Amino acid sequence: MSTEFIRPPSVRTSVSGSASREEKRELGVELLANLEHDELPLADAIDRIETVTTxxxxxxxxxxxxxxxxxxxxxxxxxxxxxxxxYVDYDSQVVSREGEFECRRCGASITTGHFVRLDAGELGPFGSSCVRKVTGRDAD
Known part of the structure; x- marks a missing residue:
C-alpha cells in the first residue's frame, strides 16, 4: 500500500456548522496526515478528530x-x-486572530484564537496549548 497522501481536490472551508460532511471528512483526514508523531493511541486520534466533528x-x-x-x-x-x-508548520500553517472565541477542543473562552490552515480548510479556533495538543506537538 502506498504511503503517499492522496488528496481529492481542495475545498477551502472553515469547520463550522455550515461545513458539509464531505468537507469535515477531508479536514479530519488531513489533520491525521499532519500529526506530529508517527504513532498514537486511537483515543488520542479521536480526541483530535472531535475538533472537526463529534x-x-x-x-x-x-x-x-x-x-x-x-x-x-x-x-x-x-x-x-x-x-x-x-506535519503542521507553525510558522506558515498556524495563524492567530484576536477576538472573542471558544476553543474547539476544551471549550474555554479565549481572546486569541489559533487556527490551523490545511489544504482542506481551516480548523479552529484553539487556545495556545490546545492547538499544540491537536496537532500532536504536545502530549495530552
Missing part, C-alpha cells in the same frame, strides 16, 4: 477514509501515521 459515524468515516487512502494504519487500539515527513 458525530460517531463521521469519526468512523474519517478513520476509514484515512486508512483507505494510506494515511494511517490501524492495529488494535493504535494508529500509525504514514505521513512521509508532513
Amino acid at each position: 458525530s460517531p459515524s463521521l469519526t468512523r468515516e474519517i478513520l476509514d477514509a484515512a486508512e483507505k487512502r494510506g494515511v494511517i494504519d490501524r492495529e488494535n487500539a493504535r494508529l500509525r501515521v504514514n505521513r512521509g515527513g508532513t
Whole structure:
C-alpha cells in the first residue's frame, strides 16, 4: 500500500456548522496526515478528530477514509501515521486572530484564537496549548 497522501481536490472551508460532511471528512483526514508523531493511541486520534466533528459515524468515516487512502494504519487500539515527513508548520500553517472565541477542543473562552490552515480548510479556533495538543506537538 502506498504511503503517499492522496488528496481529492481542495475545498477551502472553515469547520463550522455550515461545513458539509464531505468537507469535515477531508479536514479530519488531513489533520491525521499532519500529526506530529508517527504513532498514537486511537483515543488520542479521536480526541483530535472531535475538533472537526463529534458525530460517531463521521469519526468512523474519517478513520476509514484515512486508512483507505494510506494515511494511517490501524492495529488494535493504535494508529500509525504514514505521513512521509508532513506535519503542521507553525510558522506558515498556524495563524492567530484576536477576538472573542471558544476553543474547539476544551471549550474555554479565549481572546486569541489559533487556527490551523490545511489544504482542506481551516480548523479552529484553539487556545495556545490546545492547538499544540491537536496537532500532536504536545502530549495530552
